[in-house]
Each structure stands twice: as C-alpha cells, then as structure tokens.
Amino acid sequence: MKPVEYSILFDLDGTLTDPKEGITKCVEYALNQFDIQVEHLDRLIPYIGPPLHESFVQLHGFSEEHSLRAVELYRERYREVGMFENLVIPGIPELLEQLKAAGYSLHVATSKPTVFAEQILKFYELDHYFGLIAGSNLDGSRSRKQEVIQYVLDQQHIDPRQAVMIGDRLHDIVGAKGCGMASIGVLFGYGSEEELRTAGADSIAETVVEIEQLAAHHAGAAG
Incomplete structure (x- = not known):
C-alpha cells in the first residue's frame, strides 16, 4: 500500500520531453560564434542533460570565460525558438494522469x-x-542536479525516504543518491543502461509504461 505523501520527482529533458532538436541546434549556434563547425547535430547529443556550462568546458575545452559566453549565445536562440523544438515523449501525459x-x-x-x-x-x-x-537559476547558481533535487525536497517538505527521482542521465541518479533518495533510470532518454546502473540507479525502466509499476514498488518499500 502506497504512503499518502509519497513524492515523485521527474527530470525534464529526455524524461518528459525529447529536446534533441532544440538543444543541439542551439549548441551549434553558440559554437558557430566561436568559428567551430559541427559535422552532424548528433555529435552534440552529449549536451542533453548535464549543466550547459560544464558541457562547454568538458566537451569542447572552453575556458570559464568562453563557456559563460557560449551559454549566453545558446540562450539567445533557445528563448526565441529552441525551447519549442521539442516533443512530449509518447505516453507521458497518460502516465502523469x-x-x-x-x-x-x-x-x-x-x-x-x-x-x-x-x-x-x-x-x-x-x-x-x-x-x-x-x-537552475539564470545566473548559473543551483545548476548541479543534487542542488535542484534538494531544493524541491526543502520547498515541499519532502522526506527523501518517501520519494523517488526519475531521470535518464547519471546526474539524476547521482543527485538522488546525494539527497538520500531512491532513483529510477529510464532508457527512452539519452543515457545508456550502463551509465545509469554504474551511477547506482535503484531501478531501470525500459519504457514509459513500466514507470508506474516501479514507482508503486518504491512507494511500497518505503512503507
């Protein structure tokens, strides 16, 4: 029997929606301003999920200054068109209902x-x-996933033992563990099963349909 106050936290990109087109095109736009050309947008898929600032540093070797500027450029296109180059993952509205x-x-x-x-x-x-x-905040603060999850727990007065985090990348899983809560990794997003299991996901959902059953399992285990 599920506890009345059991909470479910969802990641957005790759978990509720598929943002591939918008994110990759906006990253390409930013990189182009630094005279960096991209052969194929699929090469920019690793930008989906992690904090943008970190990705420009890790994936393209940008300095702190250039990374911050790249994020500004990314947002120029994102706020106008990129955020709507997006698709709701099939089955998500029904699951939420x-x-x-x-x-x-x-x-x-x-x-x-x-x-x-x-x-x-x-x-x-x-x-x-x-x-x-x-x-996260536009000034770059609260960008680490653990910080965001903890913010939700604090604002909603949620006991982490009575909650589960659902996401498609290792940052979701590691963030949940850092906050003392369970996690479900989903395989219909942009992280591999190996990535999610290595990060310590408590459960893995191959499809959207499996999430409800896994959530009930975690809720039941929480007592």
Missing part, C-alpha cells in the same frame, strides 16, 4: 533554468500535473 489519480505528489527537478522549464511545460500543457517545477 495515472500517477496523479493514484495520489502521488509530482514535481520536476531539472538542470534547465526554471523559467525555461516552466514555459516548456506550460506550452505542452503538462504544468498542471506538478506541484513544483524547479531548475
């Missing part, structure tokens, strides 16, 4: 700036399912 009906408390914890996450979820008519939509 079922979870709400079952009495779970749903929230979003994303590395994406809160202002963009709110606009995306409102545009795709998913915002009403969530009690809190939390992300």
Whole structure:
C-alpha cells in the first residue's frame, strides 16, 4: 500500500520531453560564434542533460570565460525558438494522469533554468500535473542536479525516504543518491543502461509504461 505523501520527482529533458532538436541546434549556434563547425547535430547529443556550462568546458575545452559566453549565445536562440523544438515523449501525459489519480505528489527537478522549464511545460500543457517545477537559476547558481533535487525536497517538505527521482542521465541518479533518495533510470532518454546502473540507479525502466509499476514498488518499500 502506497504512503499518502509519497513524492515523485521527474527530470525534464529526455524524461518528459525529447529536446534533441532544440538543444543541439542551439549548441551549434553558440559554437558557430566561436568559428567551430559541427559535422552532424548528433555529435552534440552529449549536451542533453548535464549543466550547459560544464558541457562547454568538458566537451569542447572552453575556458570559464568562453563557456559563460557560449551559454549566453545558446540562450539567445533557445528563448526565441529552441525551447519549442521539442516533443512530449509518447505516453507521458497518460502516465502523469495515472500517477496523479493514484495520489502521488509530482514535481520536476531539472538542470534547465526554471523559467525555461516552466514555459516548456506550460506550452505542452503538462504544468498542471506538478506541484513544483524547479531548475537552475539564470545566473548559473543551483545548476548541479543534487542542488535542484534538494531544493524541491526543502520547498515541499519532502522526506527523501518517501520519494523517488526519475531521470535518464547519471546526474539524476547521482543527485538522488546525494539527497538520500531512491532513483529510477529510464532508457527512452539519452543515457545508456550502463551509465545509469554504474551511477547506482535503484531501478531501470525500459519504457514509459513500466514507470508506474516501479514507482508503486518504491512507494511500497518505503512503507
């Protein structure tokens, strides 16, 4: 039997929506300003999920200064068109409806700036399912996934033992572990099973349909 106050936190990119087109095109736009040409947008898929600032440093060797400038350039295109070059992952609206009906408390914890996450979820008519939509700040603070998850827990007064984090990348899993909560890794996003298991995911969902059953399992285990 599920506890009344059991909470489910969702990542956004690669978990609720598929942002590939928008993110890769915006990264390409930013890189082009530094005279860096990209052979194929698929080469930029690793940018999906982690904090942008870190990705420009790690994936393209940018300095701190250049990385911050690249993020600004990325956002120039993203706020105008990129955030809407996005698709709701099939089955997600139905899943959210079922979870709400079952009495779970749903929230979003994303590395994406809160202002963009709110606009995306409102545009795709998913915002009403969530009690809190939390992300990073535009000034770059609260960009680590653990910080975002902890913010949700604090703001909603959630006991981490009565919650589970659902996401597609290692940052979601590591962030959840850092906050003392369980996690479900999903394989329909941009992280591999190896990445998620190595990070310590408590469960793996191959499809959207499996999430409800796994959430019920974790809720039951929480007592």
